Amino acid sequence: MNGLSIQGLSMRFELPNGGHVQALEDVSIDLKQGELLSVLGPSGCGKTTLLNIVAGFLAQTDGKLVLNGHEITGPDAERGMVFQAGALFEWMSVRDNVSFGPRMAGKKKADYMGNVDHLLDVVGLQDFKEKMVYELSGGMQQRVALARCLANDPDVILMDEPLGALDALTREKMQSLVLKLWKETGKTIILITHSVEEALLLGERLIVMAPRPGRIHKEYNLPFAELGVDADLREVKKHPDFGAKRDEILNMIWDMEEEIMGRTGEDA
Numbered sequence: 001m002n003g004l005s006i007q008g009l010s011m012r013f014e015l016p017n018g019g020h021v022q023a024l025e026d027v028s029i030d031l032k033q034g035e036l037l038s039v040l041g042p043s044g045c046g047k048t049t050l051l052n053i054v055a056g057f058l059a060q061t062d063g064k065l066v067l068n069g070h071e072i073t074g075p076d077a078e079r080g081m082v083f084q085a086g087a088l089f090e091w092m093s094v095r096d097n098v099s100f101g102p103r104m105a106g107k108k109k110a111d112y113m114g115n116v117d118h119l120l121d122v123v124g125l126q127d128f129k130e131k132m133v134y135e136l137s138g139g140m141q142q143r144v145a146l147a148r149c150l151a152n153d154p155d156v157i158l159m160d161e162p163l164g165a166l167d168a169l170t171r172e173k174m175q176s177l178v179l180k181l182w183k184e185t186g187k188t189i190i191l192i193t194h195s196v197e198e199a200l201l202l203g204e205r206l207i208v209m210a211p212r213p214g215r216i217h218k219e220y221n222l223p224f225a226e227l228g229v230d231a232d233l234r235e236v237k238k239h240p241d242f243g244a245k246r247d248e249i250l251n252m253i254w255d256m257e258e259e260i261m262g263r264t265g266e267d268a
């Protein structure tokens with residue numbers, strides 16, 4: 001089957017004082033190729049740990065990950081990561097950043113430059129391709145990060161709060177761009193966010209995680225991402241179910257935060 005299967009994933013961090021943190025416990029998620037999953041949850045519920053394991057940066061203590069029929073055992077270009085900020089090469093031009101992956105993979109310029117130019121068009125940076133990254137605004141830098149990730153043609157795109165550092169208006173524009181890229185490329189996407197609205201808008205599936213141990217608390221299938229591909233996101237937010245879901249999830253996370261207040265950072 002094409003897609004990503006996360007099976008019974010657990011992650012336990014041993015602490016130097018002999019204690020441990022159960023960052024994830026028995027997390028299972030099946031994503032078909034092309035599904036967009038957003039992940040929400042209170043601080044410390046294991047969102048970044050989950051993403052780092054899927055990326056292959058961390059080895060789980062239990063469970064299995066299978067992508068397109070083969071087991072994930074480490075980092076690979078089939079899984080691309082987009083971070084919140086700071087992961088671009090500031091001393092390179094926009095175009096050199098976007099073409100970095102194919103160049104490092106030893107591809108011939110003639111074979112990748114067409115796609116790099118196309119991606120610069122798609123993210124609206126064609127006129128800025130000769131600029132250095134440090135000359136760009138935060139929103140533009142995240143456009144570069146998205147294009148750079150796509151230039152490697154990954155099967156799965158992992159996004160860790162990719163829009164978290166942007167101002168509200170830029171963030172809204174970028175949310176539309178993420179939906180457009182999702183539809184145009186057919187990539188499987190996992191997106192972590194702290195914004196309930198963003199998770200609702202961008203996740204055709206949404207998982208709310210709970211902490212200590214990090215686990216799946218509730219899962220939703222949502223219509224908003226599909227609607228937002230062609231519609232103004234402000235209009236999507238007026239959908240009668242949007243406000244109700246937002247309140248439900250906000251209350252859910254609020255209750256979890258209240259419950260963990262005052263607890264220490266370890267289980268033992």
Ligand SMILES: Nc1ncnc2c1ncn2[C@@H]1O[C@H](COP(=O)(O)OP(=O)(O)OP(=O)(O)O)[C@@H](O)[C@H]1O
Pocket residue numbers: 013014021022023041042043044045046047048049050214265
């Ligand atoms: N390398 C590590 N060693 C020990 N504990 C860790 C390590 N990495 C993460 N943890 C712990 O695992 C738990 C989950 O962390 P993680 O960063 O995945 O949560 P998160 O949901 O992404 O949090 P946030 O929303 O604050 O970014 C936390 O209790 C954290 O302190």
